Amino acid sequence: MKLSGSQIIIECLVEQGVDTVFGYPGGAVLNIYDELYKNSDRIRHILTSHEQGASHAADGYARSTGKVGVCIATSGPGATNLVTGIATAYMDSSPIVAITGNVTTALLGKDSFQEIDITGITMPITKHNYIVKDISKLADVIREAFKIARSGRPGPVLVDIAKDVTDPNNLYEYTPKNISFSEPARHIPVIYDEQLEQIAKIINSAKKPFIYAGGGVIRSNASNELNEFANIINAPTSTSLMGIGAFDQKDPLSTGLIGMHGTVASNKAVCECDLLLALGVRFSDRVYSNKLHFAENAKIIQIDIDLAEINKNCHTDYSLVMDLKEFFVRIKKYLLKKDNKEWVSHIEEYKNIFIDNQKDEALRPRYFMEAIEEVTKGDCFIATEVGQHQLWAAQYFTYRKPKRLITSGGLGTMGFGLGASIGTQIGNPDSIVFNIAGDGSFRMNMNELLTMSKYNIPVIVVIANNGVLGMVRQWQTAFYGKRYSQTILDKELNYEYLAKAMNVDYYYADTKENYKKAIIEAVKNRRPTIINAMVQIDEKVLPMVAPGKPIDDIMLK
Numbered sequence: 001m002k003l004s005g006s007q008i009i010i011e012c013l014v015e016q017g018v019d020t021v022f023g024y025p026g027g028a029v030l031n032i033y034d035e036l037y038k039n040s041d042r043i044r045h046i047l048t049s050h051e052q053g054a055s056h057a058a059d060g061y062a063r064s065t066g067k068v069g070v071c072i073a074t075s076g077p078g079a080t081n082l083v084t085g086i087a088t089a090y091m092d093s094s095p096i097v098a099i100t101g102n103v104t105t106a107l108l109g110k111d112s113f114q115e116i117d118i119t120g121i122t123m124p125i126t127k128h129n130y131i132v133k134d135i136s137k138l139a140d141v142i143r144e145a146f147k148i149a150r151s152g153r154p155g156p157v158l159v160d161i162a163k164d165v166t167d168p169n170n171l172y173e174y175t176p177k178n179i180s181f182s183e184p185a186r187h188i189p190v191i192y193d194e195q196l197e198q199i200a201k202i203i204n205s206a207k208k209p210f211i212y213a214g215g216g217v218i219r220s221n222a223s224n225e226l227n228e229f230a231n232i233i234n235a236p237t238s239t240s241l242m243g244i245g246a247f248d249q250k251d252p253l254s255t256g257l258i259g260m261h262g263t264v265a266s267n268k269a270v271c272e273c274d275l276l277l278a279l280g281v282r283f284s285d286r287v288y289s290n291k292l293h294f295a296e297n298a299k300i301i302q303i304d305i306d307l308a309e310i311n312k313n314c315h316t317d318y319s320l321v322m323d324l325k326e327f328f329v330r331i332k333k334y335l336l337k338k339d340n341k342e343w344v345s346h347i348e349e350y351k352n353i354f355i356d357n358q359k360d361e362a363l364r365p366r367y368f369m370e371a372i373e374e375v376t377k378g379d380c381f382i383a384t385e386v387g388q389h390q391l392w393a394a395q396y397f398t399y400r401k402p403k404r405l406i407t408s409g410g411l412g413t414m415g416f417g418l419g420a421s422i423g424t425q426i427g428n429p430d431s432i433v434f435n436i437a438g439d440g441s442f443r444m445n446m447n448e449l450l451t452m453s454k455y456n457i458p459v460i461v462v463i464a465n466n467g468v469l470g471m472v473r474q475w476q477t478a479f480y481g482k483r484y485s486q487t488i489l490d491k492e493l494n495y496e497y498l499a500k501a502m503n504v505d506y507y508y509a510d511t512k513e514n515y516k517k518a519i520i521e522a523v524k525n526r527r528p529t530i531i532n533a534m535v536q537i538d539e540k541v542l543p544m545v546a547p548g549k550p551i552d553d554i555m556l557k
Contacts, residue, residue: 003174005135005166006035009099012142013043015179018070020044020061020426022054026074027114028101031166046426046455048419049447051078055085056419056445057426058096062089063406064381065427066221068149069096075103076114079160080121084413086156087125091410092242093219095154097145098122104164105133122158129158135165135172143177150181152188153306154219188305191322193330199301199318200334202275206299208343209235210273212258212287215242215409216280216304217324218402225328226279227251232332234340236347238266240281242409245399255347259287260545261391264554265350267545270295271552272346278302280324283313284410293550303327354543354556363512365389365539368462369396371516372434375523380432381406383421383459385441386414388470391541393436415444421459422451432523435461439489440469449502452528459529460522466535467491474540478555495532504528 003011009032013021021043025033036045048054051073058069073082079100089096103112119129128148130141138161145157164170203209217226223246230237230253237247238258247254258266270276276295280303281287288294291314302309302316303324310319320327356366369392372380378398383406384390390407399405406424408416421435442463452459464470469487476484499506505527507518515533522529544555 001174002171004031004168004171005138005161006031006168008135008138008172008174009142009166010035010039010043011174011176012139013070015143015177016068016146017179017181018043018068020046021070021072022046022048022057022061022423023072024048024051024054024074024078026078026101028075028078028103028163029072031163031168032072032099032101034168046422046451048422049450050445051081052085052415053419053422053445053448053451055082055096055098056088056416057423058098059085059089059094060383060406060420060423061427062094062096062423063092063420064403064424066403067427068146069094069423070099071096072099073101074114075101076116079116079118083121083125085419086122086158088408088411088413088416089156090125090127092408093154093215094156095149096156097149098156098158100158100160101166102131102160102162105162106164108133108162118160119158125156126158127155129160131160131162132165133162135170138165138172139174143179153216188323189321191320191330195320196327196331197334199320200331202299202301202318203233203277204336204338206275207340208273209233209275209277209338209340210269210298211235211237211277211279212240212270212281213237213243213246213279214240214281217243217246220280220305220324222325222328223247223402225325229328229332232335232337234338234344235277236265236269236344238262238269240284240287240409241394241407243280244394244405245402248400249398250400252348253344255351257394259284259551260289260547261395261541261543262551263351264353264543265347267543267551267554268350269347271297271550273298276300278314278316280304282309285313287551288314289545289551290548293552356542361512363510363515363534365392365464365535366396367512367515368436368464368533369393371512371519373397375516375519376432380404380434381421381424381428383407383417383424383433383435385417385435385437386412387438387441388474388539388541389436389438389441389464392464414441417441418445418448418461421461422448422457425457425459433459435459437461437463438470439463439465439467443493446498449498449504449528449530453503457528458526460519460531461529462531462533463495464535465532466537466539468537470535470539471541473538477538478546495530499530504530507531510534
């Protein structure tokens with residue numbers, strides 16, 4: 001059957017199992033939006049307040065569901081407003097497809113109104129991108145874009161489409177296809193049993209094994225397998241920020257977060273182990289801190305699906321390029337059940353070294369997360385902005401399942417959380433979703449409160465309100481002689497009036513009692529909500545390792 005380019009786009013999205021797209025209309029995508037209007041019973045469109053919010057919403061949807069998130073923007077500034085969200089998804093390996101419109105093919109390259117070379121701009125921050133100038137290529141490009149986005153190491157793909165390709169009068173023969181969602185988009189090396197047996201021998205002979213697990217475990221849906229693997233070899237297990245939830249934090253082997261704000265147990269263990277198993281990680285500078293003193297006494301085994309990550313940031317002794325789920329399943333038959341009792345007990349002792357200062361009656365960041373965990377029984381999604389509150393959300397909640405912490409780890413995007421929490425809630429409509437925000441991050445994209453209100457999306461926004469850019473202030477306190485240059489925020493924003501203007505519920509909390517009451521009511525009411533929670537100006541994220549210092553040189557106060 002012959003269809004227009006816009007109709008082909010809709011049919012290809014339906015083929016790919018897309019039920020929701022996030023976006024903002026404009027001249028270059030009007031033909032696409034006309035077809036979305038006609039197909040509103042097949043694909044739901046969420047109109048965000050800004051294109052950046054659409055990209056973050058698509059990202060949150062993708063991270064929390066494991067599906068490919070989709071966002072749409074017009075040409076020029078509409079397309080460039082997606083760039084931060086695309087880069088965020090790229091750094092954290094989140095599968096999204098961004099569809100942008102462009103001027104007609106005859107006007108390309110002529111500095112036409114609202115023309116931009118968005119494929120050139122996004123080349124370094126996408127797995128692949130396309131500009132479609134020929135309707136005969138459109139269906140194949142969209143199908144390939146989804147295939148690339150979700151396979152191997154996931155990531156964002158951009159499809160830029162000239163407006164004449166979507167013209168209602170421009171028709172082309174469309175043939176439906178059955179899509180295989182497991183078909184790989186590229187080849188990875190064949191791993192032989194002999195290689196796995198060699199790796200297993202090294203693991204079996206280790207006296208002090210330690211696991212450093214990252215977001216790759218979650219992306220490969222291998223969390224259950226990781227938990228089983230760790231318990232077979234009896235290895236203490238840490239996670240990166242992106243790996244939180246990959247390992248059940250109630251498991252006695254869990255040592256929690258590793259890195260700059262990692263636990264004493266994790267940071268000490270990586271320095272004392274004789275074998276480091278790096279699984280689905282990229283050895284971020286926020287983890288290793290000082291290469292010379294990171295796992296310096298250990299053999300390092302790295303398993304990752306992306307060849308580019310092998311030996312990129314940290315030299316490894318052994319490595320395999322393979323899917324982690326496959327790794328855990330195949331190596332299991334070669335593993336010996338280990339004891340390592342003394343090693344495990346030794347690392348357990350480190351868990352008691354740091355006792356933070358938040359066990360009092362005041363409303364403290366620890367209680368922000370403890371109350372949420374108590375009220376929801378731990379069954380909720382936590383999205384975050386970026387800053388101190390992000391680390392408090394990582395430290396003070398017990399994550400037992402993957403895909404429950406939705407946060408910007410690699411790019412560290414302030415303003416990410418509100419859009420991402422909207423996408424998370426849309427993708428998981430029966431779940432409870434919180435956005436933990438700082439007052440600095442919140443103001444960057446607080447316009448998305450209108451999106452929450454318009455669609456009655458019941459995200460609960462908890463603002464850790466300390467009146468400053470807290471993480472930057474913490475660094476200024478520690479390393480810049482308390483010269484607080486441009487980090488003290490104004491007090492003119494009245495959050496209660498803002499909530500009224502946006503038609504969202506509002507609670508003010510300056511005590512534990514008020515805060516917990518607000519959480520209980522917000523969870524019960526299922527309405528878009530702001531909780532304005534007051535924080536002391538000099539609350540800190542601890543433990544902390546100064547940049548470039550050995551990872552076990554830990555600041556505890």
